[in-house]
Amino acid sequence: MLKFPEHFIFGTATAAHQIEGDNKSNDWWHYEQTGQLPYKSGKACNHWNMYREDIDLMASLGYGAYRFSIEWARLYPQEGNRDDSAIERYNKMLKLLNSKGITPLITLHHFTLPLWFLSKGGFEREENLKHWERYVETVRDEIKGGMYIATFNEPMVYVMAGYIEGQWPPFKKSVRLASRVEANIIRAHNIAYEILKDKFKVGIVKNIPIFLSSSPQQKDLKSAKKADDIFNFNFLSGIWSGKLKAIYGNYRVPEGDADFLGVNYYTAYTARHVPNPLKLFLQVELADMSPRKTDMGWSVYPEGIYKAIEKVSRYERPIFITENGIATTDDDWRIEFIVKHLQHVHRAIKDGYDVRGYFHWSFMDNFEWDKGFAPRFGLVEIDYSTFERKPRKSAYIYGEISKTKEIKNEILERYGEA
Numbered sequence: 001m002l003k004f005p006e007h008f009i010f011g012t013a014t015a016a017h018q019i020e021g022d023n024k025s026n027d028w029w030h031y032e033q034t035g036q037l038p039y040k041s042g043k044a045c046n047h048w049n050m051y052r053e054d055i056d057l058m059a060s061l062g063y064g065a066y067r068f069s070i071e072w073a074r075l076y077p078q079e080g081n082r083d084d085s086a087i088e089r090y091n092k093m094l095k096l097l098n099s100k101g102i103t104p105l106i107t108l109h110h111f112t113l114p115l116w117f118l119s120k121g122g123f124e125r126e127e128n129l130k131h132w133e134r135y136v137e138t139v140r141d142e143i144k145g146g147m148y149i150a151t152f153n154e155p156m157v158y159v160m161a162g163y164i165e166g167q168w169p170p171f172k173k174s175v176r177l178a179s180r181v182e183a184n185i186i187r188a189h190n191i192a193y194e195i196l197k198d199k200f201k202v203g204i205v206k207n208i209p210i211f212l213s214s215s216p217q218q219k220d221l222k223s224a225k226k227a228d229d230i231f232n233f234n235f236l237s238g239i240w241s242g243k244l245k246a247i248y249g250n251y252r253v254p255e256g257d258a259d260f261l262g263v264n265y266y267t268a269y270t271a272r273h274v275p276n277p278l279k280l281f282l283q284v285e286l287a288d289m290s291p292r293k294t295d296m297g298w299s300v301y302p303e304g305i306y307k308a309i310e311k312v313s314r315y316e317r318p319i320f321i322t323e324n325g326i327a328t329t330d331d332d333w334r335i336e337f338i339v340k341h342l343q344h345v346h347r348a349i350k351d352g353y354d355v356r357g358y359f360h361w362s363f364m365d366n367f368e369w370d371k372g373f374a375p376r377f378g379l380v381e382i383d384y385s386t387f388e389r390k391p392r393k394s395a396y397i398y399g400e401i402s403k404t405k406e407i408k409n410e411i412l413e414r415y416g417e418a
């Protein structure tokens with residue numbers, strides 16, 4: 001049997017745009033309508049209207065924590081125009097969560113922006129941070145019953161997808177802009193930390209992919225380290241040091257802090273050297289770590305979660321696994337995925353790493369950004385034609401783990417790693 005510490009929290013994670021539906025004032029919605037994004041989020045899971053049912057379900061399944069995001073564009077659909085009914089709705093969600101003993105973790109930026117903010121240049125321009133400041137102050141003054149706040153979700157994914165690969169809004173391909181956005185996000189995090197720190201525990205959520213060298217050759221080994229630095233460490237170190245080594249160039253930012261670090265972990269990548277300065281001499285690809293691939297095309301590599309914990313432990317802050325999950329309709333495989341990753345989390349705790357909780361991605365199937373509704377990440381299945389919620393077997397097994405804070409031998413034997 002594997003026993004987790006009493007204070008350890010087990011929860012699930014979602015994000016506003018992926019579940020709420022009708023997020024009409026943000027940039028993703030806009031580009032979904034223009035066709036620059038391949039899929040439309042539409043009503044998503046209709047969670048904006050069904051949040052009571054969803055939170056009741058979470059409670060009945062036995063989950064002890066819930067990570068979700070506030071949609072900035074709902075609070076401020078137009079510049080300077082605050083919608084108090086949206087604040088009220090989020091406060092109702094928080095009240096309900098607290099009444100059920102579910103610990104909330106709120107994300108402030110989960111990829112989407114109010115369209116008006118993006119139209120002003122978004123995080124490309126430092127002077128725009130005054131608008132972010134206003135949003136964060138509103139959260140501090142009006143949002144009641146939160147405990148943990150993550151300022152940003154996966155800032156480097158946002159920077160890469162929106163400013164290097166040009167696949168997500170605002171569809172740009174510029175290392176210079178990407179670097180500027182990276183610096184401004186650190187500034188924005190540090191601004192938010194100062195505003196919120198007396199009322200909440202304030203952290204940041206970072207996707208920590210594992211970069212492996214594509215060969216034993218020196219140049220490839222160096223490339224793997226370089227990818228790790230560019231994507232993982234330079235950003236995080238910049239929060240505390242005040243010096244950001246960005247993708248391109250160095251930036252001075254005010255020194256800041258974080259009360260905790262959220263780790264999102266999914267899979268591993270290989271890095272190799274390529275003789276192309278435009279690619280920063282680096283080629284990064286999905287690693288082939290398991291014969292079977294998820295519906296995202298990702299390998300399953302459970303020991304990577306231990307490595308991710310080990311990596312961020314250098315910052316000496318409490319760690320939450322804020323996302324970890326699998327896109328599949330084979331629910332037995334999902335159970336296996338959860339159990340195996342939790343075995344490695346447990347090992348990390350035993351080895352002395354300060355891991356405080358695990359949030360499974362996701363509570364329910366949802367809108368997977370530029371992949372649409374096809375990938376099924378949910379513990380709970382969504383029938384998108386009726387919005388019926390159907391907990392999968394994994395939802396119950398994970399609920400047992402959450403309630404008892406242990407994984408029983410029969411589950412370990414059937415689904416775990418030897």
Ligand code: GAL
Nearest residue numbers: 015153154157207361368369
């Ligand atoms: C993360 C992201 C989530 C979710 C997940 C699965 O990068 O934060 O919003 O989409 O990946 O792909």
